[in-house]
Amino acid sequence: MKTNNKIIEYLDDQLSQAEKASFENELKASPGLQSEFQQYKKFKENLSQLRDIEVDESYFIETIPKFRTRQSVLKRYGVVPKLTLSLSTLLAVALVFVLVFSRSNKVAIPNKVVVVDSSGVDFSTLLDPSSDNFNLNYISSNEASHYDSLLNSMITKALDLSPDELSYVAPSNNSDLTSLLQNINEKEADNIYNEVLKQKILGR
Amino acid sequence: MTDTDNDFELVNSFISGNQAAFNKIVLKYQQKIYWHARRMTGNHLDADEVVQEVLIVLYNKLKDFQFKSSLYTWIYKITSTRSINYLKKRNLRQIFSFDDLEAKSVSSSEDVIKDLETKEKLDRLEKALQKVPLRQREVFIMRNFDEMSYEEISEITGITTGGLKANYFHAMKKIMEIMQNNEN
Numbered sequence: 001m002k003t004n005n006k007i008i009e010y011l012d013d014q015l016s017q018a019e020k021a022s023f024e025n026e027l028k029a030s031p032g033l034q035s036e037f038q039q040y041k042k043f044k045e046n047l048s049q050l051r052d053i054e055v056d057e058s059y060f061i062e063t064i065p066k067f068r069t070r071q072s073v074l075k076r077y078g079v080v081p082k083l084t085l086s087l088s089t090l091l092a093v094a095l096v097f098v099l100v101f102s103r104s105n106k107v108a109i110p111n112k113v114v115v116v117d118s119s120g121v122d123f124s125t126l127l128d129p130s131s132d133n134f135n136l137n138y139i140s141s142n143e144a145s146h147y148d149s150l151l152n153s154m155i156t157k158a159l160d161l162s163p164d165e166l167s168y169v170a171p172s173n174n175s176d177l178t179s180l181l182q183n184i185n186e187k188e189a190d191n192i193y194n195e196v197l198k199q200k201i202l203g204r
Numbered sequence: 205m206t207d208t209d210n211d212f213e214l215v216n217s218f219i220s221g222n223q224a225a226f227n228k229i230v231l232k233y234q235q236k237i238y239w240h241a242r243r244m245t246g247n248h249l250d251a252d253e254v255v256q257e258v259l260i261v262l263y264n265k266l267k268d269f270q271f272k273s274s275l276y277t278w279i280y281k282i283t284s285t286r287s288i289n290y291l292k293k294r295n296l297r298q299i300f301s302f303d304d305l306e307a308k309s310v311s312s313s314e315d316v317i318k319d320l321e322t323k324e325k326l327d328r329l330e331k332a333l334q335k336v337p338l339r340q341r342e343v344f345i346m347r348n349f350d351e352m353s354y355e356e357i358s359e360i361t362g363i364t365t366g367g368l369k370a371n372y373f374h375a376m377k378k379i380m381e382i383m384q385n386n387e388n
Contacts, residue, residue, distance in 0.1 A: 047329070048348075071263065
């Protein structure tokens, strides 16, 4: 056991008679221990002076009337704080939910990314259903080829691939985007449109 | 008549509808509740708030009290729990800057201690107490100021006597060190 723990136990009257006697012998033999012991003893004496503090009795006379007043207020308006607490908790949960959900959607489709092609058209506007450039049905084969090559260069750059390696991940035929769009039936197009629209609204 | 018999009569009288019996219980224990709360929270205003919370709990739960422990131990348990809960809420308020502990501790006009020298000594102790963890602070207060045995403290806190002693040693060393450093 550490020496100062023993001092504390001694002053706290937690030692047996035998332990007490042994500690007292140790104390007589060690001036260092005596000095440490005196510090703890003085500290304990100072603490005991703060045990029974004289106070202003008028405060304690007021305790019961104050409690009765508070009790009657609680009885009268007890439901209001509870209702306020419930509503604010509900509001906070809803706010956190919206923020978290909204943030996750923003990660899925970044709205602020601007990719400009050689003709000056912002590529991201093609994904924006509210944009004038958003037109899935009337995209020409030239435009499709152009955007296919643009996509390929973006993929190459993002994945740090050589042109040969690109063939493993990118479509080899430049008309794939056109054929993909042509093969989409109306129901699928509706679903894609609704999904894009939903992501767009929640993403903002 | 013993103290416990008296408490038993007071509780039964309150359960039968005698409001004056509740007042007598409060008068008997309010100083103990106040001082535990005061030493735990470190200032008069927070202690006053804890006292009122304890009285509300006491009033609402007293009808369910079955004398499995003494009334004093039971009231002390409520005071201990309410003080710790209050401090947790206060810490949260401080994180979000709704509360200014410094402003509370220097507000001497609201205090119940009129003797300036005693108040200064108590201030130093309260500041040191606020720097030790809650559980250590609690054991230190119960042991030094309420002079409870480790067994009684164990009944209130649910911590083993071995654990309590370890907490007490840590608290004693740390508080003494803080107070000595502040004096130098």
